[in-house]
Amino acid sequence: MSDEFLMKNGEKQMNNIAIKVENLVKKFGKGENEVTVINGADFTLKKGEFAALVAPSGAGKTTLLMMIGCVLEPTSGRIEIGGEVVYDNKWTVKDDRALRRKKLGFIFQAHYLIPFLNVEENVSLLPYENGEPEKVVKPRVKGLLDYLGVGDKLKNMPSELSGGQNQRVAIARALANNPSIILADEPTAALDTKRSVDVVKLLRKIAKEKEVTIIMVTHDDRLLPYCDKVLTIVDKKVEVKEQLEGVII
Amino acid sequence: MINLAFKDIKHSFTKFIITAISVGILLGIVIIMIGVYRGMIFDAKELVKDIKADLWVVQQDTLGPFAQTSKVHEDLKDRISYQDGVKYAEGITFQNIQMQNSYGAFKVMLVGYDPLGKIKVINPNKIIAGRALKNEHYEIVVSQKTHYKLGEKIKLGRDYYTVVGITKNTVSNGGDYLMFVSLKDAQILQFTYTNERIRSDEARGIKGDNPHLVNAVIAKLKDGYNPKIVAKNIEDATHKTVFTKGEQIKLLLQRVIKKSSKQIGMFTAILIIVSIVIIALIIYTMTLEKIKEISILKLIGISNLKIIKMIMQETLILGILAFISGNIFARLIAGKFPKRVVLELGDAWALFAVIIVASIFASVFGVYKVLKTDPSEAIGG
Known part of the structure; x- marks a missing residue:
């Protein structure tokens, strides 16, 4: 193979990386009270990959997710998001809020929609905050809600929708700013088995069709077959298991 | 957005x-x-503003008649009328009394003025029914808030007074309702005593009462005269204290309700x-x-x-x-x-x-x- 081929292939590989975590450490407390939650996490996720993050309660799943989301400051290590180094033993990104609203999408255990905004407004909030014009935002939001099967609930308030419908709206909100990464913290925790499977299938579809990298925290082993990778926190480190063979599509 | x-x-x-x-x-x-x-x-300002007087002549070295008690002889008005620049001078009295009717007990300031005089004491715009005083005895003008009606008889002292006029928004400097009677009636009410008191006073060597007193003499000036200069002249000539209308208002604001x-x-x-x-x-x-x-x-x-x-x-x-x-x-x-x-x-x-x-x-x-x-x-x- 020529050097040129190797370089181009290398660049392509680099451009294809959505999340790169190197030797990430997170400690809480000081002195005698110091607790190490993550101790040297290393993993890489490519664009369009759908990964599950599993570990027992208190093992640091949400902590890891929040560090990747630039919400919680790591103790040391390196985080790269979409080719941009955001943390290298200190924050290198100036405006974490702007990074989140432009590159990341969040889905939580509960839908956590803003109760005083209707479905359309909840989903439109971030694109408007990013300065996108109404003529661009409105059709995109409508399209997203149609895609997620709640297009007829545009003017409904969250209190008027079922749990599953609200979770779909929450997914639409996470997608509305065209993020390259979605961080989902137990998005199926409040749903029954059937709805959980529906949501996970939907997330997988989104990952593949929209080339969005998704990390989903889950306790439910039945959902793992839908993921490309399973990240497990073992001994405060992250073990990565590829599951190319077993993935249900 | x-x-x-x-x-x-x-x-x-x-x-x-x-x-x-x-x-x-x-x-x-x-x-x-x-x-x-x-x-x-x-x-505090309303009554002084309503009384169309330019000067207030009161007992020497007092801040009367509102901030301090003041008594002067009624005939002082004659001396003041002759002062240069004075158009009219009339006596006036103020007396706080307690009244009671079917609406309850209330405090009233009784104003005595000369109904035949030239200085307007009741603001005509504030008479909402009836008229001002016309006769020298047994007529009374009351504030609307006292709830007395036109023609009603009110007992004050030994005598009955007929309500001939009703006013609106007339109050004393303390916010009490006003009632107006003639100066002569007011003097009887304020300065005459009961027979028992007169006998008691005579036993102490005090001879009789003197109803010919007023609390102040008010004066209206001729056009073009400076009230302060006329006030100074009156003070020099009568050994009384004289306030201009502005000074009287200031006194009320600074001393009475401060x-x-x-x-x-x-x-x-x-x-x-x-x-x-x-x-x-x-x-x-x-x-x-x-x-x-x-x-x-x-x-x-x-x-x-x-x-x-x-x-x-x-x-x-x-x-x-x-x-x-x-x-x-x-x-x-x-x-x-x-x-x-x-x-x-x-x-x-x-x-x-x-x-x-x-x-x-x-x-x-x-x-x-x-x-x-x-x-x-x-x-x-």
Whole structure:
């Protein structure tokens, strides 16, 4: 193979990386009270990959997710998001809020929609905050809600929708700013088995069709077959298991 | 664009409106207190302004007749009438009396003046029924708030007086209702004693009573004369103290109602501070209620500025609605107060400015809470 081929292939590989975590450490407390939650996490996720993050309660799943989301400051290590180094033993990104609203999408255990905004407004909030014009935002939001099967609930308030419908709206909100990464913290925790499977299938579809990298925290082993990778926190480190063979599509 | 404040208010409209009205009632009380303060000042000046006199001649070295007791001989008016620049001079008396009728007990200031004199003591614009005094005996003009009717007989001292006129908005410097009788009747009421008292005085070597006294002599000046110069001339000639109309008003404001008005002023200031604290607490509580939503907004990437804008807009809207409802409340109940409440537009605007500034100040606590909210609070685990 020529050097040129190797370089181009290398660049392509680099451009294809959505999340790169190197030797990430997170400690809480000081002195005698110091607790190490993550101790040297290393993993890489490519664009369009759908990964599950599993570990027992208190093992640091949400902590890891929040560090990747630039919400919680790591103790040391390196985080790269979409080719941009955001943390290298200190924050290198100036405006974490702007990074989140432009590159990341969040889905939580509960839908956590803003109760005083209707479905359309909840989903439109971030694109408007990013300065996108109404003529661009409105059709995109409508399209997203149609895609997620709640297009007829545009003017409904969250209190008027079922749990599953609200979770779909929450997914639409996470997608509305065209993020390259979605961080989902137990998005199926409040749903029954059937709805959980529906949501996970939907997330997988989104990952593949929209080339969005998704990390989903889950306790439910039945959902793992839908993921490309399973990240497990073992001994405060992250073990990565590829599951190319077993993935249900 | 989405205005978070309007959306939040719309979502909890009833609660927001009830909160605004509750704060408004508090502000309404502040407005009423300012009105009571203004009313005191207004009342203090009203009687002196109504009496069309340029000079007030009172007992030497006194601040009479309102701030201090003053007695001068009635015939002093004749000496004063001859002074250069004086057009007319007449005696006048003031006496506080307690009255009782079917509406209850009340305090009245009885004003005695010469019904045949040239100086107007009752402002004709304030007579709403009947007429001013015409005869030298047994007629009385009363304030509407005493609830006496035209033609009704009122017993004062030993005699009965017929109500011949009813006035509106006539009050003493202390806010008491006014009643007007002729000077001669007033002198009998104030300066004559009972037979027992006269006998007792005679036993002590005091001979008889002297009803020919007045509390002050009021004078009207000819056109073109400087009241201060004429006052000085009268003082030199009569050894009495003379006040111009302006000085008499100043005296009332500075000596008679100074402490009362200060007290009301202090109370008003405290009420304003209490209102600010309550608005601040309400805004802080409203912010706390939304803390979950705020942490979600921060987590998904909404800027602090947009969240702070929401808090401040809600605070301002609350302040404006509270101010409007406070004004409506104040105007509805102002007339129910026994003493005059003067609601001035200037005061309302000044309070509006204070409330707006206070609301912004009050929102600082809410804003501080927003800035301190950790976005990771949105997520458990």
